[in-house]
Amino acid sequence: MKPEAKFIETYSKDKRSSIENIYKSLSKLKKGKWTKTNLYNKEVVFEGKKFFLPILSFKTKKKGPALWIISGIHGEEPAGPNAIIKNINLLNRLSKEIPIVLLPLCNPKGYALNWRYPDMKRAKKNRPVKSVGDSEHLLPRVEDPLKPRIKKPVCKESDKITKFVLKNFEKYPPMLVLDFHEDKSDKGCYIYSQGKLRERDPIAREIVRILRKKKFKMTETGTTRFNQEISDGIVFEVNDGSIDELLSAPRIIKWGKKNGPNARSVIVIETPTIRIPLKKRVNAHSTILKNSKRFFHIAKGIKLETSKEIV
Numbered sequence: 001m002k003p004e005a006k007f008i009e010t011y012s013k014d015k016r017s018s019i020e021n022i023y024k025s026l027s028k029l030k031k032g033k034w035t036k037t038n039l040y041n042k043e044v045v046f047e048g049k050k051f052f053l054p055i056l057s058f059k060t061k062k063k064g065p066a067l068w069i070i071s072g073i074h075g076e077e078p079a080g081p082n083a084i085i086k087n088i089n090l091l092n093r094l095s096k097e098i099p100i101v102l103l104p105l106c107n108p109k110g111y112a113l114n115w116r117y118p119d120m121k122r123a124k125k126n127r128p129v130k131s132v133g134d135s136e137h138l139l140p141r142v143e144d145p146l147k148p149r150i151k152k153p154v155c156k157e158s159d160k161i162t163k164f165v166l167k168n169f170e171k172y173p174p175m176l177v178l179d180f181h182e183d184k185s186d187k188g189c190y191i192y193s194q195g196k197l198r199e200r201d202p203i204a205r206e207i208v209r210i211l212r213k214k215k216f217k218m219t220e221t222g223t224t225r226f227n228q229e230i231s232d233g234i235v236f237e238v239n240d241g242s243i244d245e246l247l248s249a250p251r252i253i254k255w256g257k258k259n260g261p262n263a264r265s266v267i268v269i270e271t272p273t274i275r276i277p278l279k280k281r282v283n284a285h286s287t288i289l290k291n292s293k294r295f296f297h298i299a300k301g302i303k304l305e306t307s308k309e310i311v
Helices: 019-026 079-086 088-094 108-113 156-168 202-213 243-248 278-290 292-300 304-310
Strands: 034-046 049-060 066-071 100-103 174-183 191-193 221-223 229-231 251-253 257-259 265-272
Touching (some): 019 079, 034 108, 049 156, 066 079, 079 088, 079 174, 079 278, 088 100, 100 156, 156 243, 191 202, 202 265, 202 278, 243 265, 265 278, 265 292, 278 292
Parallel strands (some): 066 100
Antiparallel strands (some): 034 049, 049 100, 221 229, 251 257
């Protein structure tokens, strides 16, 4: 029998919820409304003992055009997972009304240890980044759309999470994807829009308004540290090989050429972490979650004809 997650001591300097409480709270998603799947057990050695932290997914029994909620890709970005467990009752109510796919804690080891990646704290020079959200093995090359950008998944977690996407995006076509991230920065705040309307996405603009109202200083123009253009607090020209790009992709590589998830709206929320209390960041993420039903219906109204002209 595998040791349970509750014995792992969670990083707590930022006052994040313990990983034990994360799993305990997720168990309150109503069994009759949700299907739970354990995608992968990540091994952690703690005080000389091996433990396994599960990467869990949840799907509503209700299928069809869906809201996808993703969180906890990077372990040092705790606001998303904490906002999700704060809003379990909201998610249970929404499950009765709209199809939802939920990936609440994609990198549990990173979360517990405050590591960005599951097997190292930060990216190191001359070492490949092994992000659980990497999807490049399924995304076509720009110069050769019939070939993937890399030959195989960068890590087991990436493999399991992307296989989950492939298995479910046709039964739960993503209308709206909300991926909750943070940014280790004390500079201005911005978000990513990787859907059809890019910087003109009305949901992206609404989320920028929420962050402004929550007193986050937005970076209105200029570029990110990755040289990506920012327009009114929104980054929109993104080919980063992430799960967000995968969910927005009209074409993917799966045993050759295949139609992709082609989500209408894909928003990556970023809140700066330096000198900003976790409570404030969780509050902002919670407000976005509380507006997710409204945003979902806005996404359904995005016309495919317009989308095709822009892709």
